[in-house]
Amino acid sequence: MILVLWDIDRTLVYTGDIDRRVYREAFTSVVGRPPTALPARGTGVTMPLAVRELLRVNQVPEQDVEALAARIVAELPERLAGHRELLVRDGVVMPGAVDALAAVQQAEDLIPTVVTGNLRGSAETKLSELGLIGYLDTTIGGYASDNLHRPALVRIAQDRAAAKHGGRFHRDNTVIVGDSLEDVRTGLEGGARVIGVASGTTTAEQLRSAGAQHVLSDLTSTTTLLHFINRAQAAVRGR
Incomplete structure (x- = not known):
């Protein structure tokens, strides 16, 4: 998985x-x-x-x-x-986010959760009020209320996922999808592959230069997103 x-x-x-x-x-x-x-x-x-x-x-x-x-x-x-x-009233769901979340949730071998700089209560409020929380298992996420430093949140989420689903999660079978340089750093230092999304204040080139393995301009191409995620699956299965 x-x-x-x-x-x-x-x-x-x-x-x-x-x-x-x-x-x-x-x-x-x-x-x-x-x-x-x-x-x-x-x-x-x-x-x-x-x-x-x-x-x-x-x-x-x-x-x-x-x-x-x-x-x-x-x-x-x-x-x-x-x-x-x-x-x-004022919050916006990013282009393609609903379809992307649904595709990941429905994929048999993918486990969707969050790693975020938000405190857990803040994260769940945003996701709930904007209609996205049902696509994610927030019980196994990593939050700023768990640790000040984002890279540490990867291991927290991996351990929670392992406790719930069994197995062991590590860099080869964990993927971060995020828009900022902090998301890239979180993956590189915390132990996850990174799919950058140039939907925030960081450009695609900046995300690539920082070390993101793949970069999307936004989430509107669900096929491309799943392709990038499945590259991680292929790497695991090829071992």
Whole structure:
């Protein structure tokens, strides 16, 4: 079997400024003043690391960063859930995402879940409100609430998948589908092949140069996506 790890933001969905709104609200609630700068867009870093950067660029004393970051991170999923109507109204499912998810889910030898910089609660809210959660087994995913560092999430998801399905998951039978340089790094360092999708702020050439084994312009060609995933299957069967 092949474990397919989907990234969420800018790969499956685009939620515009909603995350940044949530960061602003949580920062203001915890720090007591609104931020003057917000995290960079589309980088793919985990939410806890983005929160630490948010605190630092807004001149919060270094000795206070960890404690305040923990409080902000704890607020993020609930605050996002408070904007469900906004997610439904303004959130966008990326072109081809539904058909791509359905094709992977229906394939007999593929196990679809997520590896994401979102906290689990935030990830499930986005997927649920935009109608995608039924295509994924979120119980075996890897989330920023599991570890600050994205490469570590691959092993977490592999271990959860192994516990549920048996066998052992490793680089040769695990594939990440994602749009950012962080997705590529996560695969290379964490132990997965990478299919880059140039649907975010990173170009196809940048994804290739960073080490993605395959690159798609978007998810509209389900046949091509499955072909790239099945190359991993062929490698495993040829061993």
